[in-house]
Amino acid sequence: MLRALIFILLPLFTAGCLPEEKTDDIVNDQGEAVKDPTLRLNGLWNGQVDQAGALRALIYNGNIFAFDENIAYYGTVSLAAATDTVTITVEGYGYSSSETDANQYVAGGSSESFVFTGLVFPTLKEDDTLVGDYESDSGAGGFTLSDDGTWETNSSLAALKGKWSATNYDLYLTEVNGVLSFREVSVAATPTGCTSYGTISLLNKEQNLYSVQLTERKNCAGFNVINAPGYASVDSFGDLELFIRKDDELLYTRYSAASSADSSTDTATDTTTEETTTTE
Numbered sequence: 001m002l003r004a005l006i007f008i009l010l011p012l013f014t015a016g017c018l019p020e021e022k023t024d025d026i027v028n029d030q031g032e033a034v035k036d037p038t039l040r041l042n043g044l045w046n047g048q049v050d051q052a053g054a055l056r057a058l059i060y061n062g063n064i065f066a067f068d069e070n071i072a073y074y075g076t077v078s079l080a081a082a083t084d085t086v087t088i089t090v091e092g093y094g095y096s097s098s099e100t101d102a103n104q105y106v107a108g109g110s111s112e113s114f115v116f117t118g119l120v121f122p123t124l125k126e127d128d129t130l131v132g133d134y135e136s137d138s139g140a141g142g143f144t145l146s147d148d149g150t151w152e153t154n155s156s157l158a159a160l161k162g163k164w165s166a167t168n169y170d171l172y173l174t175e176v177n178g179v180l181s182f183r184e185v186s187v188a189a190t191p192t193g194c195t196s197y198g199t200i201s202l203l204n205k206e207q208n209l210y211s212v213q214l215t216e217r218k219n220c221a222g223f224n225v226i227n228a229p230g231y232a233s234v235d236s237f238g239d240l241e242l243f244i245r246k247d248d249e250l251l252y253t254r255y256s257a258a259s260s261a262d263s264s265t266d267t268a269t270d271t272t273t274e275e276t277t278t279t280e
Contacts, residue, residue, distance in 0.1 A: 026061050027062075036081075037079045040126075042059055042207075045146060046146055050142060052069075056241075056252070062078065064090060071092040073091070073093075074093075084120050085119060088116035089115050091111035094107060102167040103167075106251055116132060125149075128146060128149075150233070150234070151208050155206075155208055157201075159234065160173050160210070162258070164255035164258055166256070169255070170184070170258070171183075180199060182196075182200060192220070193219035195219060199213050200212050200213075212229065223249055225249065230251075241254045
């Protein structure tokens with residue numbers, strides 16, 4: 001009887017000693033595995049290249065989108081734990097058909113390769129500052145980036161529902177089957193027909209980032225594409241910003257809230273850091 005009981009319990013004890021099943025690795029857009037400590041850099045950043053102009057950047061799961069006055073950058077990010085050294089390898093694209101009054105920036109075409117190398121360290125909180133230098137196809141220089149403090153703000157569909165506006169454009173968002181459907185229309189005095197539509201969905205309600213699927217953008221001066229993925233966030237001023245990529249083209253847009261379906265919903269705010277963004 002005792003022997004039988006041992007044979008019954010042994011598989012249970014053995015199963016209890018097995019290691020937990022390994023979770024799938026997080027991968028970047030290039031399909032490469034991304035692990036800690038690189039994920040420590042996930043966030044929204046403001047900064048400068050060559051101590052001039054203003055740079056707005058999103059770092060997420062090993063990739064970076066960044067936009068300054070002259071260049072839009074896209075590529076990969078890695079952080080070496082032993083030295084707290086960050087390496088950012090990107091292609092830089094010139095702007096082609098941007099509408100600066102509307103905060104719509106379109107970049108693409110031929111590119112220039114950049115490698116940024118710097119140190120990550122704490123200023124006001126852990127890992128909130130990057131500083132270093134870069135080398136490119138045409139020269140070298142320096143850069144700084146500061147975490148804007150909004151990353152750990154909760155996200156919700158209710159926070160985005162409603163009407164958002166930029167010069168000559170209105171953006172409408174409404175919740176349909178657990179995601180937000182959006183439609184952007186031109187309201188310029190001289191009609192252009194520029195329009196876009198797609199969906200926005202939650203990624204992690206504890207972070208200030210949403211997933212965007214741009215279904216189509218058409219009749220615009222640039223970035224007329226279908227099926228382009230990207231991200232959305234709410235900056236420290238309460239503006240909605242979109243980071244979208246299709247092949248070698250990048251789009252950054254920003255809108256101010258015209259109305260909200262739920263004004264009491266917690267949105268991203270940061271009163272301690274003055275944000276620098278792309279050129280107004």
